[in-house]
Amino acid sequence: MKAGIEECLRQSPMFSELSPPQLGRLVAIAQLQIWQRQQIIFRKGDAAAGFFVVKTGRVKVFNLSAAGKEQILNIFEPGDSFAEVVAFDNQPYPASAEAIEYVELIFLPRFAFLNLLHQDADLSVRLLASFAKHLRHLVSLIEDLSFRQVPQRLAAYLLQRLATSDRPDSITLDLKKTELAALLGTIPATLSRAFYDLNTQGILRVEGNEITICDRQRLQRLSEE
Template identity: 30%
Template structure:
């Protein structure tokens, strides 16, 4: 696992190299395969996690079994920190969508770190605020943006975090099934597939297995507005 990637997480933002290495030594490594569940919604949470490699999806389920995909997180991103500031049941289920390596830190160790280090707490709160802002934007999109616009916006967000430039455009290896992508957008698979097919027909993108090649990012940006 690349510790330099892990140290991009907000948890390490206010630490110097020596303190960061000391913190890494306290963290517990874990490896997951696609489909493995790290924790479930409703379970008591007592740790936060930082992703070193791979991807984690955070989602919720309704009483009738329907699923809503809240976020896809990748290397250098952190989750589970809410349990530190608001101890209680997990609000989401965390599942690996690719082979994933991560590091966990128990709340006891984290509380010890925060004692006398208000700058670390400030960095964690800033990360929570950023996530809340993104959640508010997502809720607004569900109300005010049509499905094709939401699909375009989701693809652009995935491209920003997981895309890599190639000769034809931007290759986005998102590792999501069509159903998972639909859950992320908040629409039916059929409606999302129709939007993707329309974009492909216009030459804006090319669909791949659990990936998409963006051919015309500017057009997608205009459609996402």
């Protein structure tokens, strides 16, 4: 089990350049957790005991409005770390986290990790770099929600997915419509309308969960509006 944890941490951008002794100290405090699809890992306001690195599966971090509307703040995949803010303060979790599918997480307890930070400045620098990455993502999310309409947000999302696809012009949507709508800050009906409009305009073709990009240049221009 510890070997699997070590391999995952070594491949995580946050810890990939640690020396073997540094990595060994991290592995010594790490715990493997298994969560099933749609299980809540923590809720906003829960006492924060530590943070996580995704080993397998995907996790969504989100907030709910008073009316129950969900806004997904980020989706984390293998190698990603999340909830690191609790390593520095003693405040509750500022958002909720849920397993999108079967998930294996590496849990790093707060107090044990803080002890390592006091001993190793490299870890502190890496944690700050992770904070900066998450902050940039949140700033980008705020800009999108403030200044872009749903079609523009959808276009930007599809281009982002296309950049990591192993097919030049096709994407398989692996989120439910409700989850994708929450990620883009809208509701499923509005998202469906955006897909319909882009399909009608000949920019893309939708067949179930398969999206074929028919006019990448127009999609790019739309994303930049």
